[in-house]
Amino acid sequence: xxxxxxxxxxxxxxxxxxxxxxxxxxxxxxxxxxxxxxxxxxxxxxxxxxxxxxxxxxxxxxxxxxxxxxxxxxxxxxxxxxxxxxxxxxxxxxxxxxxxxxxxxxxxxxxxxxxxxxxxxxxxxxxxxxxxxxxxxxxxxxxxxxxxxxxxxxxxxxxxxxxxxxxxxxxxxxxxxxxxxxxxxxxxxxxxxxxxxxxxxxxxxxxxxxxxxxxxxxxxxxxxxxxxxxxxxxxxxxxxxxxxx
Numbered sequence: 017x018x019x020x021x022x023x024x025x026x027x028x029x030x031x032x033x034x035x036x037x038x039x040x041x042x043x044x045x046x047x048x049x050x051x052x053x054x055x056x057x058x059x060x061x062x063x064x065x066x067x068x069x070x071x072x073x074x075x076x077x078x079x080x081x082x083x084x085x086x087x088x089x090x091x092x093x094x095x096x097x098x099x100x101x102x103x104x105x106x107x108x109x110x111x112x113x114x115x116x117x118x119x120x121x122x123x124x125x126x127x128x129x130x131x132x133x134x135x136x137x138x139x140x141x142x143x144x145x146x147x148x149x150x151x152x153x154x155x156x157x158x159x160x161x162x163x164x165x166x167x168x169x170x171x172x173x174x175x176x177x178x179x180x181x182x183x184x185x186x187x188x189x190x191x192x193x194x195x196x197x198x199x200x201x202x203x204x205x206x207x208x209x210x211x212x213x214x215x216x217x218x219x220x221x222x223x224x225x226x227x228x229x230x231x232x233x234x235x236x237x238x239x240x241x242x243x244x245x246x247x248x249x250x251x252x253x254x255x256x257x258x259x260x261x
Contacts, residue, residue, distance in 0.1 A: 017060055017061070017062065017090070017091050017092050017093060017094070018059065018060070018061050018062070018092070018093075018094045018095075018096065018257060018260050019061070019062040019063070019064060019087045019092040019094070019095045019096070020061060020062070020063050020064070020095075020096050020097075020098065020253055021064050021065075021066050021083070021095060021096070021097045021098065021204070022063060022064065022065040022066065022098050029052070029054075029063050029250070031056075031250060031254075032052065032054035032055070032056055032061070032063060033054055033055040033056065034052060034053070034054045035053045035054055035055065036053045037050040037051065037052050037053070038050055038051050038053065038090075039051075040086040040089060040090070042081075042082045042085045042086050042089070043085065044079060044081040044082040044085055044127075045079055045082050046079065046082060047064065047079060047082040047083045047085075047086045048064065048065060048066050048067065048068045048073055048078060048079065048082075048083055049064060049065050049068050049069050051063075051064055051086060051087070051090060052064070053090075056253070056254060056257045056258075058258075059257045059258065059260060061257055062087065062090065062092060064083060064086075064087065066078055066080075066083060066200060066204075074177060074178035075176075075177040075178055075199035075200050076123070076125070076126065076176055076177055076178065076199075078200065080126065080127070080203050080204050080207055081127050081130060081203075081207060083204075084204065084207040084208055084211060084213070085130070085211070087213070088211045088213060092213060093213055093214060094148075094151060094213065094214045094215075094260065095208055095213055095214065095215045095216075096151070096155070096216055096217070096218065096253065096256060097200075097201070097204060097205075097215065097216070097217040097218070098217070098218055098219075098220075098249060099172075099198050099200055099201060099217050099218070099219045099220070100198065100219075100220055100222050100238075100242055101114070101172065101196040101197060101198035101219045101220070101221055101222070102180075102181075102186075102196065102197040102198070102221065102222070102223050102224065102225045102226075103195070103196060103221035103223070103224055103225065104186060104189060104190050104194060104195055104196065104197060104224075104225045104228065105167075105170060105194075105195030105196070107167065108167055108170065108195055108196065108221055109221065109224070110221050110222055110223055110224065110237075110238075110241050111220075111221065111241055111244075111245065112165060112166065112167060112220075112221045113159060113164055113165065113166035113167070113218065113219065113220055113221075113245075113248070113252075114166060114167040114169075114170040114195070114196060114219040114220075114221060115152055115155050115156055115159070115166065115167070115168055115169065115170070115216070115217070115218065115219070116147060116169065116170045116171065116172040116195075116196060116201070116217055116219055117145070117147055117152065117169040117170065117171070118145075118146065118147075118169075118170075118171040118172065119146045119147075119171070119172045119173075119174060119201050119202060119205060120171060120172070120173045120174070120189075120192055120193070120194055121174050121201075121202040121203075122173060122174060122175045122176065122189075123174055123175065123176045123199075123202055123203070124176060125176075126202070126203055127203070128202075128203045128206060128207075129203075129206070129207070129210065130207065130210050130211065131210070139210070141206070141209050141210055142209075143206060143209060146205045146206070146209070146215075147205065147215060147216050147217065148214035148215055148216050150214065151214050151215065151216035152216045154216075154256060154259055154260065155216050155218060155252075155256060156168050157259065158252050158255040158256040158259060159218075159252055161255050162248065162251050162252050162255055164248055164251075164252065167195075170195035170196050170219070171193050171194045171195050171196065172194070172195075172196045172197075172198060172201045172217070172219065173189040173192065173194035173196065173197045173198075174197075174198060174199060174200070174201040174202040175189075175197060175198070175199055176199065177199035178199070180226060181197060181225065181226050182226060182227075183226045183227025184227075185226070186225035186226045186227055186228065187227070189225070190225075196219055196221070197225055198219065201217065205217075218249065218252060218253075220241075220242065220245045220249060221241075222238040222239075222241045222242045222245075223237070223238045223241070
């Protein structure tokens with residue numbers, strides 16, 4: 017079964033044919049919102065807004081472990097994550113879609129693992145390639161079919177939030193090789209890997225990283241780009257779900 021974890025701008029998905037909503041209790045507490053069981057393009061799908069209904073949860077307070085555990089409990093094997101990000105790399109301007117292939121984690125204080133509840137031992141998962149190659153290929157094919165401009169790879173630098181970064185911090189991320197900056201890729205991707213769930217992300221660039229544009233960041237402009245990109249995100253999800261096996 018496929019799950020879509022909605023990010024900023026995708027807190028609701030009224031186009032889905034909803035079957036039921038279910039709030040699951042997990043060993044890690046409550047997930048961000050009820051799981052929405054639905055159908056799309058004759059495929060079963062579960063939708064979960066990571067920031068909760070109404071976008072009330074900031075990135076550092078999301079219960080990532082409860083979210084991923086709940087999806088695993090109901091049989092999800094594949095996760096498509098939606099992320100709003102800042103752009104730093106060549107050609108990664110606001111309005112661009114990116115399918116990231118790597119992550120650098122700059123977060124702190126977030127619960128990162130299921131280890132002890134799984135079997136009582138510390139397990140070191142292979143995280144060489146944090147995103148599923150198969151799902152990334154499906155996503156790239158879906159964006160191509162949708163005729164949308166996109167970058168087929170990028171390194172996602174995940175910061176703590178909820179504040180945006182300083183210009184100096186963006187320069188550090190660039191020196192580290194990051195192309196994108198966001199706040200929700202981790203520990204979400206690692207938790208999915210621990211539970212053997214395929215995971216890929218569709219990122220929409222909504223702003224230049226701090227200090228890279230001629231003017232200061234405008235939250236209003238970011239929200240405008242995010243809103244204008246939602247139809248294309250949903251179009252891509254429809255195609256992705258149709259082609260998911």
